[in-house]
Amino acid sequence: MTSSKAIINIDVNDTIYERAIEPTLTLLDFLRIELGLSGTKKGCDNGECGCCTIHLDGRPVLACLILAAEAQGSKVVTIEGVANGEQLHSLQSAMVEEGAIQCGFCTPAMVMNGVALLKNNSRPNQEEIKECISGTICRCTGYTKIEKAITSASKEMLK
Amino acid sequence: MLTHSPKTVDELFLITNKIKGSYLFHAGGTDLVPYLKSSSDIPNNIIFLNRVTSISEITVHADSLSIGSMVTLDQLANNPLINKNCSTLADAARLIASPQIRCKGTVGGNILVDNRCHFYNQSPFNRGSHGECFKAGGSSCQLVPSTKSSDHPTCRARSVSDLVPTLLILNASLVVRSADLERKISVRDFFKDDGITRNTLKVEEIVVSIEIPDQECSFVKYRKLRIRNAIDFPALGVAVGIKKSRDLSVAITGVNTAPLFHSYQLSDFSDFEQMVAHACSEGKKRIKPLKQDAFPPAYKKLMVDQFIRSMISEY
Numbered sequence: 001m002t003s004s005k006a007i008i009n010i011d012v013n014d015t016i017y018e019r020a021i022e023p024t025l026t027l028l029d030f031l032r033i034e035l036g037l038s039g040t041k042k043g044c045d046n047g048e049c050g051c052c053t054i055h056l057d058g059r060p061v062l063a064c065l066i067l068a069a070e071a072q073g074s075k076v077v078t079i080e081g082v083a084n085g086e087q088l089h090s091l092q093s094a095m096v097e098e099g100a101i102q103c104g105f106c107t108p109a110m111v112m113n114g115v116a117l118l119k120n121n122s123r124p125n126q127e128e129i130k131e132c133i134s135g136t137i138c139r140c141t142g143y144t145k146i147e148k149a150i151t152s153a154s155k156e157m158l159k
Numbered sequence: 160m161l162t163h164s165p166k167t168v169d170e171l172f173l174i175t176n177k178i179k180g181s182y183l184f185h186a187g188g189t190d191l192v193p194y195l196k197s198s199s200d201i202p203n204n205i206i207f208l209n210r211v212t213s214i215s216e217i218t219v220h221a222d223s224l225s226i227g228s229m230v231t232l233d234q235l236a237n238n239p240l241i242n243k244n245c246s247t248l249a250d251a252a253r254l255i256a257s258p259q260i261r262c263k264g265t266v267g268g269n270i271l272v273d274n275r276c277h278f279y280n281q282s283p284f285n286r287g288s289h290g291e292c293f294k295a296g297g298s299s300c301q302l303v304p305s306t307k308s309s310d311h312p313t314c315r316a317r318s319v320s321d322l323v324p325t326l327l328i329l330n331a332s333l334v335v336r337s338a339d340l341e342r343k344i345s346v347r348d349f350f351k352d353d354g355i356t357r358n359t360l361k362v363e364e365i366v367v368s369i370e371i372p373d374q375e376c377s378f379v380k381y382r383k384l385r386i387r388n389a390i391d392f393p394a395l396g397v398a399v400g401i402k403k404s405r406d407l408s409v410a411i412t413g414v415n416t417a418p419l420f421h422s423y424q425l426s427d428f429s430d431f432e433q434m435v436a437h438a439c440s441e442g443k444k445r446i447k448p449l450k451q452d453a454f455p456p457a458y459k460k461l462m463v464d465q466f467i468r469s470m471i472s473e474y
């Protein structure tokens with residue numbers, strides 16, 4: 001079987017990276033191994049746990065189900081690109097204040113889910129919040145505090 | 160492996176004509192990427208469809224609606240035209256997988272999604288420990304070990320698309336193209352009762368769009384059984400449709416190797432209730448749940464009846 005490297009240019013957190021990669025490399029391994037951005041977590045690596053949620057061209061998607069070669073020319077935002085320098089995003093602050101983080105493994109994905117929701121919906125209701133985090137599994141918090149954090153971030157962002 | 164990113168359908172077929180070796184089309188990749196990770200038989204080429212913009216639009220025609228195969232499930236669920244003209248399809252899309260998967264997975268990929276089997280859909284390591292089955296090129300079936308290896312090994316992996324039952328009820332057709340031929344095939348004639356080949360699409364063909372004729376049914380509903388309310392494939396999915404003439408149709412996914420579709424004419428029955436009772440008992444008879452599946456077979460049979468009756472009660 002012929003295998004030749006694919007050349008990709010990807011904008012990750014406002015920096016353009018050009019790399020020659022194996023065509024079967026997932027975007028998740030590209031971010032974590034090639035770029036050292038380990039904030040995006042590798043859980044099941046099969047689309048079921050939702051811990052590798054990132055934004056691809058503005059939409060929340062699972063990095064483990066994407067071939068990096070497909071993301072050529074795309075804009076990616078990971079958890080490392082959410083804060084503005086030292087200034088945390090309102091949702092990141094709310095996650096801390098509400099105690100919505102325990103082991104922390106799902107936290108980056110929960111933040112990426114919530115940020116995507118709040119971008120398009122400044123006053124999400126309980127159902128919409130539940131729906132937005134339904135694709136990411138949390139084994140510690142019981143979800144309630146994460147839901148509260150998204151609600152309180154939405155209020156903070158409206159101020 | 161080589162990757163290709165054509166921008167038009169014509170360019171795509173120029174590529175397939177030149178390619179040496181095997182190739183697969185990649186739409187959203189939410190079904191294909193797990194396959195690539197778990198398969199020892201990966202193709203020489205992957206052709207990404209995400210830049211072929213002409214197949215990612217939803218358009219209204221005089222007497223039909225056309226959905227490009229690369230429309231994502233999220234776009235389908237939120238599209239005003241779809242919500243106005245066939246809201247059940249949007250509802251069914253909302254029940255698929257998770258929000259993140261719906262942002263990437265496409266309508267075409269959903270119709271062509273691989274059948275599921277809890278022996279086959281495991282890591283190569285786990286699968287290897289059982290010995291490879293028919294679908295992985297081996298000589299036995301792990302799910303139904305009594306299946307004999309013969310010229311036509313039978314794979315009982317379940318058909319699981321959540322959109323297909325509603326598309327069957329709506330009498331949708333697929334517009335399919337190869338380098339030199341475009342054909343239209345009814346979704347009702349598309350599927351094969353075989354967990355390996357699954358459908359009649361040829362390797363060199365792509366699904367361009369899905370066409371939904373107007374006014375097939377005045378009432379359409381879809382309901383899904385699964386353990387968790389997010390992420391899970393359907394353990395059972397049932398759609399019902401009622402025409403203005405009050406003829407009834409029922410489509411079922413998640414249990415058999417191919418989706419099931421049956422229609423019933425009111426004129427063949429003494430009244431509507433008798434027709435519904437007949438459709439329920441036929442549904443129960445036709446599904447072939449296995450005891451190895453997520454819910455006990457008797458429960459799934461009960462739920463077919465329950466789903467049909469409860470949806471029709473909203474008519």
Ligand SMILES: Cc1cc2nc3c(=O)[nH]c(=O)nc-3n(C[C@H](O)[C@H](O)[C@H](O)COP(=O)(O)OP(=O)(O)OC[C@H]3O[C@@H](n4cnc5c(N)ncnc54)[C@H](O)[C@@H]3O)c2cc1C
Pocket residue numbers: 046047048183184185186187188189190191192193208228229232254255256257260263264265266267268269270271272273319320321322364365366367390391392393
């Ligand atoms: C965790 C998880 C949960 C899931 N849950 C559900 C669920 O609840 N319900 C459900 O129905 N599905 C589910 N899926 C399956 C899948 O995500 C969806 O069916 C999705 O719509 C597949 O679309 P895709 O664009 O990602 O397909 P791809 O992965 O890109 O393709 C699937 C197959 O179709 C072929 N293909 C795709 N488009 C075309 C085309 N236009 N022409 C020719 N060939 C094409 C590909 O070659 C491949 O063989 C789930 C998947 C995962 C990982």
Ligand code: SF4
Pocket residue numbers: 276277278279292293294295299300301302303313314315316354
């Ligand atoms: S049902 Fe099909 S996929 Fe499952 S073990 Fe049998 S041959 Fe393999």
